[in-house]
Amino acid sequence: MKRFDPERVRHDVPELRRTVHGLEMAYLDSAASSLAPSSVIEAMSRYYERTHTNVHRGVYQIAEEATEAYELARRSVGSFIGAPHPDKEIVFTKNATESFNLFARAWGASVLGEGDVVVLTEMEHHANIVPWLQLKEERGIELRYLGVTDQFRLDLTRLDETLAGASLVSITAMSNVLGTIPPIRRIADAAHAAGALIAIDAAQLVGHAPMDVVDLGVDVACFSAHKMLGPTGIGVLWARAELLASMPPFLGGGGMILDVKLDSFKPADAPHRFEAGTPPIAEAVGLAAAVRYLRSLGMDAVAAHDLELTGYALERLGSQFGDKVRVYSPQDLVDRGGVLSLALEGVHAHDLAQVLDRHGVCVRPGHHCAKPLMRRLGVPATARVSFGPYSVERDIDALLGGIEHALGMFG
Amino acid sequence: MKRFDPERVRHDVPELRRTVHGLEMAYLDSAASSLAPSSVIEAMSRYYERTHTNVHRGVYQIAEEATEAYELARRSVGSFIGAPHPDKEIVFTKNATESFNLFARAWGASVLGEGDVVVLTEMEHHANIVPWLQLKEERGIELRYLGVTDQFRLDLTRLDETLAGASLVSITAMSNVLGTIPPIRRIADAAHAAGALIAIDAAQLVGHAPMDVVDLGVDVACFSAHKMLGPTGIGVLWARAELLASMPPFLGGGGMILDVKLDSFKPADAPHRFEAGTPPIAEAVGLAAAVRYLRSLGMDAVAAHDLELTGYALERLGSQFGDKVRVYSPQDLVDRGGVLSLALEGVHAHDLAQVLDRHGVCVRPGHHCAKPLMRRLGVPATARVSFGPYSVERDIDALLGGIEHALGMFG
Amino acid sequence: MDDLEDLYREIILDHYRSPRNRGELPTPPAHRTEGFNPLCGDEIVLTIVLDDDVIEDVKVDGHGCSISQSSASLMTGVVKGKSIDDAKGAMRSFKRMMTVADEDDPDADEPIDVRKLGELAALQGVVKFPVRIKCATLAWNTLAQALVEMDA
Amino acid sequence: MDDLEDLYREIILDHYRSPRNRGELPTPPAHRTEGFNPLCGDEIVLTIVLDDDVIEDVKVDGHGCSISQSSASLMTGVVKGKSIDDAKGAMRSFKRMMTVADEDDPDADEPIDVRKLGELAALQGVVKFPVRIKCATLAWNTLAQALVEMDA
Ligand SMILES: Cc1ncc(COP(=O)(O)O)c(C=O)c1O
């Protein structure tokens, strides 16, 4: 496996050149949003400086160029995740959350009714819970949850029971709180055996590890560009071509129709059927640049780098603080990514993050949009540490110094 | 009134420095998407280079800065349109189309049922038709349409009759095909007198003329940043504070909740209730920069500039081509903006646009996402010419040369 | 502006000005299929009568640009009176010329012998204008749709 | 890191470690109101008993950061036994100190005499940390909500 030098990545990321409170920034919040390399920022600037106009409806030179850039982004994102038919399967949304809502509304609301079962897990992000709760409210679907073990793994002991009679399993491919990566392929096979579809929340996985939707055996995947070195304002829904083609439209407007009369309309084919209005064009260009950048690092190497840092952090936290720091994450490096959640004895996560800020360390305190998981863990909030390809050991060293300070202050 | 020099604006817009087919670009497609000044492009680059991270959930320095920039954008957009309470009334969406869908779903689907009446016009963009057609399909609401006169104006002769018993009037503030600006204040008063709410499609107006939602007397306004010198990937829904506060959520996910349990959730207050998932942060920063740029030109001056060019175009088209070019637009300069639609004797709009492209002229052929209007006009497609603050008379001269060429070729 | 003249060849302008087989056949016996190009609003109404495996008659109506309308006119000239198999063969060749060959076309990567395309070759210049390819293929896609609907 | 010490003054850490009036009063007679800070997940459960115009008893439970919890503790100390009007006056002063005065506060623009705020003044350092203002005001907003619910 080719490895990359994280210092070179740091050099590519302009934001890491700034200081906070006079210190080098130790950005340990990539799970919230990653920092963009200059190739991504410049791709978008260049788009606005040379090519920008609306897509799909012009015949003039720049309209063709803009359309081509947009559709090329669809293809490059598709090929990045191993989509068999990118042109028919990739829908650009505004974020992973919209992707889930689109899927829940277009597929869910047209197929599911009273008593139909959707299986989630207790480690889901709200983006993969609330849309289903809305369907529960409106259409009476039933939600079942796979639990979380005390080792912060998905509890699969009752998998087949839970799947029995289900229509869909919608499940995170990597927990944004624990870092846990569930065995998607195994769950996908079980889901299909039970006659259910499987959707994955790939928001945390896609920018951090190799991912192939065919190898995973899934039917739907949702993710956001801003967590994979790309821009804000764009997300992706991938769904198998036949599944997507079978789904009725969600948002209505220009670009998603074949015809509109005063009393009726005919929707266009997928994926355009799901892209109402002017799409995030510059953002698609930025996302394509992010994919290019990630490919140049090598996704195996990106995953290995995250794990190396995770191992270092686990080891140092344990040896330096012992029981004073609880780690809500698998303690080994198997089937996990570069995310770990901390809780300090006597120091609320919010206060820890505040003290860390003065050390130049950026970590996120709170429930991380996973309140059901926080209830399961029995902790109101954690301070989450997460890595990107620009993260280095001295970020973790700065974290350790800040924890020391916080413990002293509140102890 | 302060006037600006369009050549200075051209200088500020990098895309106008490029050539097409070796010629200066005559960009006459601002109604599809406007070109961004460098201050907008740079504001976003600077954001990614210095401040980017996720908003609302961090306590560290850059998280505070990003949140502040995002919320500041909300305030600056709000004050630009005269919103009384920007912090409670401005929702950032992905585009004007999502804004209409959000309003139709959150308000419409919760309030309207079988037989309830929504009044549209025959000059609406699909963005303000299809979401209501979807509600018609699903909930049996009734749609009524105000017609279009042969002078390309809204037909208000039966206004009161049409409004009788209606729950909502949703109407364009400026037609993207005709350039017509309907008398919104008058219609708003009539709507309120009839007990109806009024929403406007401000997509074409907001970047081209002074606009004050209180003066207009409207309840809801929808628009997109990319038509007002801003970026793709962001739109705006403005609604009166009490109205917005009364609306149930639309998209579900992180950021729009107070609490989530395994079997239920509590939504947050407006506007956050309507902003599920990571919002278009960089795009909000870009939109704020666009608003700043427009303010520096002065909206009165922007409107006057558009009209001056419109007058020049109408005059030259008439004198040079007579009946060979039909203009689908009001022929005077009263209550209209800088948009006009053309149809040539014997030359399809698509072919005209193709020929114009070789003259460096960018115009959009087609139905402009207004198929009901095209049917009303009895023309399958028009070639639409539209202006921005960077447009100049020589753009129109290039257009005239191209029309001459096309007439010769197909004549 | 050479490639513009390559796009708008005289034969295309001629078919645009004087479309062949224009109008609608009565249904029944004709089968009627509508085709849309959602992006530009072009519409094709194709009416077709089969006699066993032969396309006995076909007409097109609708509106659109010179490329979509002349392509429709040229198409009717090529397929009328031909067997369905021959029509499908012409469709495959045409789509290959337009660089939008179907995935299940076994010869998708073969070089095209434009001489075999006859008058259809007039549309060759379209490939230099990617946006217009949809215009040129609209009639053919509508024909394909009609054949599917008729199980032919 | 001076302003960090300004934020976490000793009195705040003391109220955080040993919160006053902690727990829940039995309902009824107490009225119970929950407050959330949706962004960070802080939760306050406020139980309150009124006797005419006087806050006879008040307790808070819940969880959150040192700022939200110490602010709640400090608040109970200030309002318990006070008249509702006095409690509302303290609330207005506190919110002005936090730079989030209500629109209908007539004195919103008046300078604040911190000496009048007593122990509450310990939270003054929060204003330099805009994100934490929501933590400091959570208990007060929950109290305001409770008073509205009780029509008091
Ligand atoms: C009048 C009008 N309304 C709505 C829209 C939709 O805007 P968007 O495509 O940005 O959603 C447009 C532009 O396409 C428009 O011109």
Ligand SMILES: Cc1ncc(COP(=O)(O)O)c(C=O)c1O
């Ligand atoms: C696991 C997971 N799913 C979904 C999301 C939602 O992504 P977004 O906020 O971009 O819609 C996030 C990030 O917040 C996440 O971590």
